[in-house]
Amino acid sequence: MELWKEKYSSKIVDAKEAVSHLKNGDRVYLGSLCSEPGMIIDALRSSHLDDIEIIQFMHGRRAESLTKAQPTRFRMKSFFIGGDLAEPSVSDYVPLYHSQIPGFFRNRRIPIDVAIVQVSSPDRFGRFSLGLSVDVTLAALESARVVIAQVNPRIPRTRGDTVIVGDRIDFIVVAEDDLFEFSQDVFSDSASVIGRYCAELVEDGAILQFGFAGAPRGLTNHLKDRRNLGVHSEIYTDGFMELTEAGVITNETKKLYRGKSLATCCIGSSKLYDFIHDNDLVELYPSDMILRPGFIGLNDRVTAINLAVEIDLRGQIRQGRSAANYIKGSGGDRDFMRGANLSNGGRSIICLRSISPESGKSSLVPAFEPRSAVLMNTGEANFIVTEYGTAYLGGKSIRERALAIIEIAHPDHRDHLMEEARKLGYVGKNQFPFRTVSHELRERVRMDRTFKGDLVGRVRVIKPTDESMMRDLFYHLSERAVYFRYFGRRKSMPHDNLQKYVNLRDEDGLSIVVTIGPREDRRIIAEARYMFEKDNPFPEVAFMVDEKYHGRGIATFLLNYLTEIAQERGVPGFKADVLVSNLPMQDIFNRVPYVTEKTADIGILSYKWRFDQLKKPENTDTHGSVPVIPSGDDN
DSSP: OHHHHHHHHHBOOOHHHHHOOOOOOEEEEEOOOGGHHHHHHHHHSOOOOSEEEEEEOOOHHHHHHHHOOOOOEEEEEEOOOGGGGGGGTTEEEEEEEEGGGHHHHHHHHOOSSSEEEEEOOOOOOOOEOOOTBOOTHHHHHHOOEEEEEOOOSSSOOOOOSSSEEEGGGGGEEOOOOOOOOOOOOOOOHHHHHHHHHHHTTTTOOEEEEEEEHHHHHHHHOOOOOOSEEEEESEOOOHHHHHHHHTOOOOTOOOSTTTTTTEESOSSHHHHHHHHHHOOOOEEEHHHEEEEEEETTSSSSEEEEEEESSSEETTTTTEEEEEEEEEOOTTTHHHHHHHHHHHHHHHHHEEEEEEEEEESSSBBBBSSOOOOOOEEETTTOSSSEEEEEEEEEEEEOOOOHHHHHHTTOOGGGGGGHHHHHHHHTSSOOOOOOOOOOOOOHHHHOOOOEETTTTEEEEEEEOGGGGGGHHHHHHHHHSSSSHHHHHSSSSOOOOHHHHHHHOOOOOGGGGGEEEEEEEEEEGOOOEEEEEEEETEEEEEEEEEEOOOGGTTTTTTTHHHHHHHHHHHHHOOOEEEEEEEETTTTHHHHHTTTTEEEEEEETTEEEEEEEEEEEOOOOOOGGGEEETTEEOOOOSSH
């Protein structure tokens, strides 16, 4: 018999004998979730041990049952907890970054006497694999005076820094046990929408991090058309497996560990556990390596997507429930947010539902309640996503942040949030009341469009937070262009005027903008609108296009698009006033496919047309069922 097999056999004991080597007052580390040593925990329950401190990174079902059933004998200390265990009488919560925990084990600031873990069957060299959970477990093994391992044949053998030599284990309990599987819930409509918005922030070649719960899982359905994505994450999930099998995740753009998906642990389905068994494409490493922000930031385009429970109007983030006795750790979220911000082209994203599914209250709040666990500060997440859109906070003032967050809140709560923002001094007393069109109209308008010269623009409804970009557009215009648009020599665009300009509701009309550039540096290059006047069913239409982008068909497209949407909304037609000297705009209106009434008065041409009065068919182009303006050399 090989020497390692002799040693292996000599260490095999039953669970009862294994726990007999513990003594009262020991601090005992237990593997978490998928790596929870269930048979040994059951033996602890039936033992005579007393005053045992249980240390788990993320509490598992069996350990939770143990500490709740016998709280005077077993007390939980955890870094990521919730529910009844968050009661101080039941559990202690340790607020550390995930990346910090191994160091606290090794220097014994959090001492561990006994480590009880679950491992795979030995390989032909007598080495075991930590399988699904390396995270803080490796440091716990290195720090403990006694190591007890439950050898479970169902644990997959994984690659990376997962190997444990037999000499490091003192007692072995061989017991086959079911592995924890995370249930794959059906996505809600809001989670799917949030996933779609998050996916828009993921570029080809990005390095992904996201978790296994809530909206981020809905993200994978919207990433199937991306190319050469990579994985550097706290948890390897079914979503990453699916994208790898689809050829979307290749890890080819990584600067370090090229071709490899990196994580600290794996949580998901039995299919996932089969997938990572002896799979060279996935490697697991300790959390003090994987979650170190400086290490994360060495790759380009790291895109970290994580969940929150509440966000205040300054952009602070809370990941625990509203009840004062409920605390939930951030795991590695904060490490990855910081790492993404260090990455060249990185993006830090937080997503949440606008309404709490538990309380029915707004998840976007003026300020947090006392005792709330603030886990991320104002500069750590640059993007906030709800089912009502995406708010970019990077480099924004408190006023701009508050407006951006109000904009993605549930419509029923926006007026209250604006009122509270005024009281808190986040916005000025003269801040214009928050007005925006319905979510349905915003979704109807939203599209990407390629104009002449391969110019790709995002077409969408104007928003209250567009004030700064509309200001920039105004000052990009020449005096001549300003004169044509405003019929006068306007030298400035004051804040009060812009507030009114960008705050519109459905009943006011519709304003559409064309934006270009990356999300962090978007600019508006064109704006078109039709505005209703009192007692006049024919709204007035007007345009503004940055002169640098004239000649690309933007104005023609915008008029066609406004016409299409106006007809859907029951608008009978348009009117427009144009200066006699503004020949390009006259050319556009002269080409409308409708019978046009045209009058002149003191240097101004007035146009009016009805959508139900078409010109002769030979002069009319169509797009679907809606007539369109023929293309021309316009702005």
